[in-house]
Amino acid sequence: MLAKLALDNGAKHSKDFIAEWRYEDVQEKVWGISPMTEFCGIGHRTVKRLNWLGIRSIREIAEADPYRLKREFGVMGLQLFAHSWGIDRSFLGQKKPAAKVDKSIGNSQVLPRDYTRQDQLELVLKEIVDQVASRLRSSHLKTGCVSVSVGYSKGYLDSKGRSGWSKQRKVSLSNNTKVLSEHVLQLFRSEYNYQDVRHVGVSYSKLVQTDVLQLDLFSDPVQEVNEERLDFLIDTIRKKYGFKALIHASSLMEGATAVSRASLVGGHAGGNVGLSS
Numbered sequence: 001m002l003a004k005l006a007l008d009n010g011a012k013h014s015k016d017f018i019a020e021w022r023y024e025d026v027q028e029k030v031w032g033i034s035p036m037t038e039f040c041g042i043g044h045r046t047v048k049r050l051n052w053l054g055i056r057s058i059r060e061i062a063e064a065d066p067y068r069l070k071r072e073f074g075v076m077g078l079q080l081f082a083h084s085w086g087i088d089r090s091f092l093g094q095k096k097p098a099a100k101v102d103k104s105i106g107n108s109q110v111l112p113r114d115y116t117r118q119d120q121l122e123l124v125l126k127e128i129v130d131q132v133a134s135r136l137r138s139s140h141l142k143t144g145c146v147s148v149s150v151g152y153s154k155g156y157l158d159s160k161g162r163s164g165w166s167k168q169r170k171v172s173l174s175n176n177t178k179v180l181s182e183h184v185l186q187l188f189r190s191e192y193n194y195q196d197v198r199h200v201g202v203s204y205s206k207l208v209q210t211d212v213l214q215l216d217l218f219s220d221p222v223q224e225v226n227e228e229r230l231d232f233l234i235d236t237i238r239k240k241y242g243f244k245a246l247i248h249a250s251s252l253m254e255g256a257t258a259v260s261r262a263s264l265v266g267g268h269a270g271g272n273v274g275l276s277s
Contacts, residue, residue: 009029030062040083042080110198136207145170171183
């Protein structure tokens with residue numbers, strides 16, 4: 001556990017991706033992790049429940065009555081207590097499956113006009129991927145299945161007699177914006193044939209609650225860590241200053257919708273859930 005905390009809160013933020021944390025550093029480094037959502041296994045809902053107990057820091061978790069934590073959180077309460085001391089009681093050889101979440105996260109848009117250009121449709125899709133991937137990360141989720149849906153203009157039917165289509169594919173667990181964008185665009189390009197489009201959507205399913213960065217033999221681990229750090233930085237800035245504080249230059253191009261949708265009122269955030277405009 002101490003190694004995991006050192007990776008998430010030390011190595012990822014250093015230039016050489018190296019951090020050294022020892023058990024004698026727990027009070028300074030582990031207890032100093034803030035906000036609590038940066039601590040492995042603690043999400044926003046857990047923070048609210050901890051606050052209700054009067055616990056507002058990792059130090060206060062470590063100093064809390066473990067039996068009180070167990071009464072409130074069950075076995076997870078004891079795990080939180082142990083983790084706050086940098087201890088994980090599970091055996092290294094014991095495989096613990098990631099917690100599956102039976103739901104999906106997505107966003108769809110009715111476009112302001114009929115879109116006939118592939119580049120503009122792909123631009124909107126990438127914006128949706130960006131928005132929904134941020135929601136995944138804020139909930140400490142990763143997706144194992146990506147779906148794309150397209151609805152044609154009113155009255156338009158393609159050569160197969162369809163008014164639209166949807167496609168999905170299984171993917172390696174990820175919440176990386178760049179990786180998910182590549183999957184979405186590949187799905188879109190495999191089916192799109194220059195139809196007039198008025199509705200597009202992206203959704204992620206087979207969700208898993210995990211903060212582990214899954215590496216494979218075909219990817220550059222340094223690049224993946226850099227991309228994860230970039231996503232984290234973008235999320236942090238948007239959460240603090242609003243979605244429009246940091247946008248991709250492509251969102252200023254013709255056909256983009258992210259900026260205008262971020263300004264929607266009436267309770268509709270245009271898919272930017274959890275992000276102020």
